Amino acid sequence: MPSANANPAAQVNCIFRQLPDDVLDQIGAQRGGAYHKETEASGVPHESVAAAVGGDAVAVGQDTVTIGLVQNSGKDHGGYSIIVGDATFEASAQAPEAGGADAAANTFMAVSGADYIIKDESNHGGSGPNDASASSELSFVAVNINGWSPEGGPVVIELHQPGHQDRPDGHQPTDGNYAAVIATADAHSADSSLSVAQTNALAVENQFSFVSGIAVVAV
Amino acid sequence: MSESSNMLFVTVLGKADALGDLTTTNAATKTFAGAGIAVGFAAATAVAEGTTAAAPYTDATTAGLADGGFITSSQTSHVSFDFPYGPTPVSVSVSTTFVATHGVGDFLNGRFLIIKVHERKDSPARTMSSRTTSLSAL
Numbered sequence: 076m077p078s079a080n081a082n083p084a085a086q087v088n089c090i091f092r093q094l095p096d097d098v099l100d101q102i103g104a105q106r107g108g109a110y111h112k113e114t115e116a117s118g119v120p121h122e123s124v125a126a127a128v129g130g131d132a133v134a135v136g137q138d139t140v141t142i143g144l145v146q147n148s149g150k151d152h153g154g155y156s157i158i159v160g161d162a163t164f165e166a167s168a169q170a171p172e173a174g175g176a177d178a179a180a181n182t183f184m185a186v187s188g189a190d191y192i193i194k195d196e197s198n199h200g201g202s203g204p205n206d207a208s209a210s211s212e213l214s215f216v217a218v219n220i221n222g223w224s225p226e227g228g229p230v231v232i233e234l235h236q237p238g239h240q241d242r243p244d245g246h247q248p249t250d251g252n253y254a255a256v257i258a259t260a261d262a263h264s265a266d267s268s269l270s271v272a273q274t275n276a277l278a279v280e281n282q283f284s285f286v287s288g289i290a291v292v293a294v
Numbered sequence: 295m296s297e298s299s300n301m302l303f304v305t306v307l308g309k310a311d312a313l314g315d316l317t318t319t320n321a322a323t324k325t326f327a328g329a330g331i332a333v334g335f336a337a338a339t340a341v342a343e344g345t346t347a348a349a350p351y352t353d354a355t356t357a358g359l360a361d362g363g364f365i366t367s368s369q370t371s372h373v374s375f376d377f378p379y380g381p382t383p384v385s386v387s388v389s390t391t392f393v394a395t396h397g398v399g400d401f402l403n404g405r406f407l408i409i410k411v412h413e414r415k416d417s418p419a420r421t422m423s424s425r426t427t428s429l430s431a432l
Contacts, residue, residue, distance in 0.1 A: 254366075258370075260372070260374075262374070262376070264376070265378065266378060266379075267375075267376060267377050267378060267379070268375070268376045269373075269374070269375050269376075270372075270373070270374045270375075271371075271372065271373045271374075272370075272371075272372045273369075273370065273371045273372070274368070274369070274370045275367075275368070275369050276367060276368045276369075277365070277366070277367040277368075278365070278366045278367070279364065279365050280363075280364040280365070
């Protein structure tokens with residue numbers, strides 16, 4: 076079981092440690108170093124895997140900040156494919172009147188065609204009389220082995236971190252209403268590949284700010 | 295020290311790259327500034343057709359920035375697709391960016407404008423442009 080703080084490479088290696096030896100031989104991978112090892116065409120038909128990751132954040136108040144970052148990268152290694160993605164959204168708001176500030180953040184993901192999925196999600200939020208803040212973080216690793224599937228279907232490992240009522244280490248709003256979002260989608264494959272990234276940002280002076288973003292990758 | 299201004303500002307850019315046996319690229323930007331509103335739009339398209347020996351490559355990027363209005367918004371979209379099958383593999387990338395900022399209010403009333411300028415001094419509404427990138431390596 077990978078830890079919640081493991082990096083994507085460690086999580087992929089954790090997945091490969093669970094694979095039978097004959098499967099590793101077939102796809103040309105090795106335990107412990109599979110994540111960086113390129114394989115030649117194994118003769119196994121290519122299987123497509125797709126993943127979408129995104130989120131949104133909204134802050135209401137006189138001074139607001141919403142920030143979003145979405146990254147999604149997929150690579151076909153020949154015998155197997157790996158998609159690594161994450162989304163981080165934060166919202167903070169302040170208002171001079173009590174109860175005039177509110178903040179919310181949300182992230183989501185969807186994966187199709189993967190044999191193993193490791194998902195790590197955490198949500199934080201807090202509010203006071205004149206301020207509110209929220210953050211949501213999600214990261215995942217999806218691995219598909221061409222021509223092989225785990226017994227019982229895809230394996231999903233969730234490293235859920237329960238939410239806290241603490242103030243996130245986010246951006247405290249300065250004067251004004253600020254919205255910024257970046258989304259990147261990268262696809263690398265010798266077969267057909269698709270990458271889509273979309274963002275929206277809206278700021279209304281003295282009222283609120285909003286961001287959303289989504290990145291989709293298919294290899 | 296904050297600066298106060300009643301200027302609306304938008305800027306957009308677009309870039310398209312294509313590499314292959316047969317390629318076409320197009321990048322267009324348009325900005326409009328009227329009474330109380332400024333709008334920018336950028337679109338970039340790249341299409342490349344390669345050969346079995348040389349895979350095609352495309353990249354399209356657009357970005358924008360808007361500032362100065364009470365309501366500021368941006369939308370971006372980027373799609374990239376590679377189809378490497380057959381004698382003529384194809385790569386397509388399309389990117390669009392739309393940014394707008396609205397100086398809402400009675401912009402025909404100069405006194406109101408002056409009031410809003412002072413409000414803006416302490417509370418500028420700003421939307422940073424969004425950026426999307428996509429790479430496909432064969």
